[in-house]
Every structure is written in C-alpha cells, then in structure tokens.
Amino acid sequence: MNNIRIAVLHFVHETVTFLSNPTTVDDFIYEGSPAQGEALLRIDPKSYMGGFVKVAREYGGVELVGIESPLQPKTGIGSGWITNEAYELFVGKMIAGLQEQGPFDGVFLALHGAAAVTGIARPEAELARRVREVVGKNAFIAATFDPHGNEDEAFLESADLAFTVKYYPHYDAYLQGSRAARTLVRAIRGDFTPTHAARKVPVISPTVLQWTGGTAWMSLINRALIWEAREPDVFVNVFFGFPWSDVPDAGMFVQVTTNGNAALAQKVVADMSATIWRQKDSLLSSAKILGIPEAVSRARQAVDAGQFPVVIADHSDRSGYATWILAESLRQRVSRTLFATIADDTVLDRLQDGRVAVGDAFEMAVGGRVDASAGSPVVVRGTISYVPDLKPKDDGRLPFVTVSFGDNNAVVISRYLTQVMEPVELNAFGIDRDAYRTFVIKSRVHFRRGFDDSGFAKEILVTEPDEAFLGTVKLDGLDYRHLDLGKFYPYGDVEM
Numbered sequence: 001m002n003n004i005r006i007a008v009l010h011f012v013h014e015t016v017t018f019l020s021n022p023t024t025v026d027d028f029i030y031e032g033s034p035a036q037g038e039a040l041l042r043i044d045p046k047s048y049m050g051g052f053v054k055v056a057r058e059y060g061g062v063e064l065v066g067i068e069s070p071l072q073p074k075t076g077i078g079s080g081w082i083t084n085e086a087y088e089l090f091v092g093k094m095i096a097g098l099q100e101q102g103p104f105d106g107v108f109l110a111l112h113g114a115a116a117v118t119g120i121a122r123p124e125a126e127l128a129r130r131v132r133e134v135v136g137k138n139a140f141i142a143a144t145f146d147p148h149g150n151e152d153e154a155f156l157e158s159a160d161l162a163f164t165v166k167y168y169p170h171y172d173a174y175l176q177g178s179r180a181a182r183t184l185v186r187a188i189r190g191d192f193t194p195t196h197a198a199r200k201v202p203v204i205s206p207t208v209l210q211w212t213g214g215t216a217w218m219s220l221i222n223r224a225l226i227w228e229a230r231e232p233d234v235f236v237n238v239f240f241g242f243p244w245s246d247v248p249d250a251g252m253f254v255q256v257t258t259n260g261n262a263a264l265a266q267k268v269v270a271d272m273s274a275t276i277w278r279q280k281d282s283l284l285s286s287a288k289i290l291g292i293p294e295a296v297s298r299a300r301q302a303v304d305a306g307q308f309p310v311v312i313a314d315h316s317d318r319s320g321y322a323t324w325i326l327a328e329s330l331r332q333r334v335s336r337t338l339f340a341t342i343a344d345d346t347v348l349d350r351l352q353d354g355r356v357a358v359g360d361a362f363e364m365a366v367g368g369r370v371d372a373s374a375g376s377p378v379v380v381r382g383t384i385s386y387v388p389d390l391k392p393k394d395d396g397r398l399p400f401v402t403v404s405f406g407d408n409n410a411v412v413i414s415r416y417l418t419q420v421m422e423p424v425e426l427n428a429f430g431i432d433r434d435a436y437r438t439f440v441i442k443s444r445v446h447f448r449r450g451f452d453d454s455g456f457a458k459e460i461l462v463t464e465p466d467e468a469f470l471g472t473v474k475l476d477g478l479d480y481r482h483l484d485l486g487k488f489y490p491y492g493d494v495e496m
C-alpha cells in the first residue's frame with residue numbers, strides 16, 4: 001500500500017461577538033502557540049486531536065504532518081470578534097505550510113465552528129475553501145466540530161467530511177476525532193465515497209438550554225445515534241448553534257454523510273430535521289432560569305434544609321467579571337460559599353506589584369466595570385488564602401489568587417473567565433471543597449459533567465440578571481446586526 005500523507009491543522013474559537021474586546025493576533029501567541037509538527041499533534045490528547053492522531057497512526061503507511069496553527073486564544077471564550085488581521089496572518093501561515101510541505105492526500109482540520117471574524121462571514125468554510133485550492137480536488141478534507149458550531153451548506157462545499165460532537169457536555173470529542181481519522185483514511189484508499197445531505201432548521205436557542213442530560217436534547221441526540229447504529233457508514237451531525245456569535249449561519253443545522261448513498265443521506269436529514277421541528281418547544285423549555293435574588297435565597301433554603309452541596313451557575317456571564325451573585329450574596333449574608341471565579345486583571349496586577357503572600361489582608365473592589373453585563377465592582381474585605389506558583393503559560397503574570405472573607409466564604413479572583421466543570425478542579429485554587437456548602441460558578445452546561453451527572457450537587461440553580469445582557473436567554477434583547485432573529489423559531493413566524 002502506498003504511503004498516505006495527511007496534513008493536520010487547528011483553528012478553534014467560540015467567539016462571543018457581543019464582547020467589546022476583540023480577539024487579536026497577540027491572543028493567539030503564547031508559550032506553545034502557534035504549534036506545529038509533533039507539538040501540534042500532541043495537544044488535547046483526550047479531545048479531537050488525540051482521537052484523530054491515535055487512530056490515524058493505527059494504520060500502516062500513514063504520515064501525519066502538523067502544519068503551524070494557532071491554538072485557542074489565551075482569552076479562552078472571553079473575547080469578541082477575531083480581527084481580520086489575526087485570521088489572515090494565521091490562515092496565511094497554514095496555507096503557506098501546506099504549500100511548502102505538500103503534496104497531501106488528505107487534510108484534517110480540528111475546528112470548533114463558532115469562530116467569528118471581522119469581514120469573513122463563514123471563517124471555517126473559507127479556511128476549507130483555501131485549503132482546497134492548495135491540496136487540489138483529489139485530496140480529501142475532513143474536520144471535527146463542536147456542536148456549538150455555526151455552520152451551513154458552505155463548509156461541505158469545499159470539504160468532504162465533518163464529525164460533530166453529539167453530547168453537551170462534550171464527552172465524545174476523542175471519539176469524533178477517531179471517526180474522522182478512520183473515515184478519512186478509508187476515503188483516501190477508495191473505501192468511502194463521502195455523500196452529503198444537509199438542512200438548516202430555523203430554531204435558535206441559548207446554550208444553557210442545550211444540556212444533553214435533559215430529556216429533550218437527550219432524545220434528539222439519541223435519534224442521531226440510532227441512525228448511526230442501524231445504518232452502516234452513516235454519520236449524523238446536529239449543530240445546536242451558538243447564538244452569541246452574531247453571524248448569518250447561526251441556529252440549528254443537520255448534516256448527514258453516507259458512503260455513496262445520496263437517497264439515504266436525504267432520508268436521514270429529513271427525519272432529523274422533522275424531529276427537531278416537532279420537538280422544538282421541548283428543546284426550548286429544557287431549563288428553568290432564575291433571577292439572582294431568588295437563586296441566592298433558594299440556595300440558602302436548601303442548605304438550611306440539609307440539601308447541600310448547592311451549585312449556583314451564572315450561565316450568562318461572558319466576560320468573567322460579573323459580580324451580580326457576589327453582591328446579592330453579601331446582601332443576604334451567606335456563609336460557607338465559594339465564588340469561583342470573578343475575573344479582574346487589574347486587581348491581580350496590583351497584588352503582583354505588591355508581592356502578595358498568603359495571610360496578607362485584602363481589601364479591594366473586585367470585578368464589574370468591563371461592561372454593563374458585569375455589574376459594579378464589589379468590595380471584598382478578607383485575607384489572601386492561596387497564591388499559586390507561576391507556570392510558563394502564565395507569561396509571568398499572576399493567574400489568580402484566592403481570598404477568604406466573611407463567614408467562611410472564599411472568592412477566587414482570576415485573570416480570565418473561568419468555567420469550573422468538575423469539583424476536583426477547585427483543588428488548583430487551594431480550595432478544600434468540603435469546607436463549602438454552596439458553589440457559585442460561571443458555566444452554562446459544562447459544569448454538569450462534574451457537579452450534576454456525577455450526583456455531586458443536591459441542588460442546581462441556574463441564574464442570570466434581569467437585564468438582557470450579552471449572555472441572556474432573552475435573545476431578542478440583543479443587538480444582532482448580521483443574524484435576523486425573525487427567521488428563527490421562537491422569534492419569527494417561520495415554517496419548516
């Protein structure tokens with residue numbers, strides 16, 4: 001068998017275009033990023049890349065070439081529009097790398113799908129289009145996506161294969177990477193003829209509703225899994241969409257790939273899109289969102305009744321700086337409550353200048369400020385209880401501190417929005433989690449993997465401020481410029 005050469009590229013961001021801070025060139029450059037060669041192939045061993053590399057290398061005669069690619073920006077998901085300059089710089093490097101190191105029989109694109117770039121309406125599809133120009137029509141292009149990707153027909157016009165994670169929390173990223181590898185190798189060897197059908201479903205939903213542990217979304221995903229189980233070589237992708245990217249291809253989208261069977265692809269797409277449309281009201285009412293005063297008082301009642309640990313999840317904070325729950329908790333004089341985290345780089349810079357140490361008194365206004373959605377800074381008076389050692393990825397900047405205050409409470413002040421997904425992650429903040437009864441975190445659904453699916457929390461309260469700030473479930477309160485909400489259920493009078 002002839003050797004197969006596969007280029008591997010990475011371009012991942014979930015862009016909240018309503019955030020005022022753009023995602024810049026600088027945000028993609030840090031220790032380890034951009035990455036190429038083996039270093040690129042070794043990122044995320046438990047995710048898309050790990051699954052792809054493991055399975056591709058199980059075949060003899062497959063050579064993987066890691067092409068210089070940016071990793072996720074250091075702002076994580078806490079930054080807005082990717083600048084056109086950043087996109088052109090890094091995509092330019094990827095294309096140059098493909099030209100220099102080619103020819104290739106195949107390309108693997110590790111993507112997310114919700115990147116939003118100034119001046120480029122469909123950045124992942126545009127990347128696939130440019131890659132196709134270099135590798136030619138005979139090469140196969142495969143990609144992996146997050147279910148929050150905003151995609152439409154355009155991507156598979158240039159690419160051959162797409163594999164989207166089904167679960168939210170995203171448990172199956174490694175699995176989708178491994179399927180991408182196997183199917184790509186089969187396609188290159190002439191054993192799989194990618195044949196697609198795809199359909200936009202005009203339903204848009206805030207991500208906090210999309211938990212696949214709840215009945216509505218679990219049933220939908222189960223239907224996709226059943227199609228894959230009963231028909232060999234059928235791959236069903238359900239994009240839930242990401243409504244905080246103001247882009248024309250947001251909303252739900254179904255893609256089906258078969259091995260040369262166009263009629264089957266059409267049949268499965270028709271079934272999946274009709275299923276979504278029939279179930280749309282259940283999909284859109286899958287979580288109860290409380291106001292913040294109610295969430296804090298219900299947490300106190302649950303603790304008093306012995307129903308703890310309690311999790312209060314602020315699903316709407318997109319900057320990480322929001323102080324709404326902290327402020328309300330101080331008003332309600334809570335105890336044994338951990339706030340993880342509140343972002344505030346100014347506080348961290350000031351502490352670092354003063355060479356902060358454990359046991360120092362702390363009195364500063366924390367969080368708020370960056371925009372209206374973050375609320376007002378809240379003065380915390382307490383004691384520094386944990387200071388981390390700096391790691392190379394911290395770029396010499398203190399990443400967080402932990403402050404104890406009030407009646408056995410603590411707050412972690414971090415540099416960026418931090419999504420705590422598992423209780424064990426709190427160890428890194430120097431937290432003894434048995435000391436707390438209420439955990440206030442910033443997450444929509446991912447926290448359920450460690451706090452809910454595991455049975456850890458006795459009570460889970462999902463909350464947002466009354467105002468329609470940028471992460472709100474009230475999407476019609478947002479100032480969309482590129483996406484027309486009127487074309488989506490439940491906002492417009494739409495038909496399927």
Ligand SMILES: [Zn+2]
Nearest residue numbers: 146147148170
């Ligand atoms: Zn996601």
